[in-house]
Amino acid sequence: MKINVMSQEDNKMKFLIEGTTPSFINTIRRISTVEVPTMAIEEVAFTKNSSVLYDEMLALRLGLVPLSTDLKTYKKPADCKCEGKGCNACQAKLTLSAKGPCIVYSGELKSKDPKVKPVIEDIPIVKLAENQELKLTATAVLGTGKEHSKWTTGLMVFQGYPEIKIVSGKHKDAAEIAAVCPRKVLEVKDGAVKVANLEACNLCRACQEKSPEVITVNGSTENFIVTMESWGQLSPKEILMESISIMTDKLKEFNKLIK
């Protein structure tokens, strides 16, 4: 198997995996989105809330704020030595205090641990009118997307590497075939359709439908383009590494059970 990074931004990574199977990539995809743990607010203690939203509604909104996650320091409450009672190794505390008139944003959540804080600072939580007040302490814990979608890490999608076959020679309606591609994969050169940008192809087959006798498009079943987009709690690379370690643990467990 070969892996090649095609592009990398803060929260998005695209890479090419060669010499594998769709089921292997799909296993990684499933683990990466719903089994890799992230931090999210699980409990909120309100000392004051005179806003128009009731406590449960605000707690739900706060739970959905992505928090930066430190997997080295924190453990899931069930795996912690405190046995789920709650301690510094499995919980992070955040506080929020605001007085209207104003809009309260996610960035106003103040964390005791600088490693656990809102990734996006301008998510509106609630609008406070004159004299309305909000004061709360929130507890964030590690969890997985399998338990609640607030803990999902992001999104991973994959497609077979595009394989485009074009009949050689000049093509009568070359310009029309090239123009039908929404991603500008094709170009016209000397009256013939040519591939200009193969990796931009997402296998929509609009060109093939336009002219099946000239062009055929297929996705490889061995080589794949994988796109991983994180919601920001962990970097795409961290999500991938963690997924592989979770899969390895599962296989070890399986091996032990079979023996």
Ligand SMILES: [Zn+2]
């Ligand atoms: Zn603990």
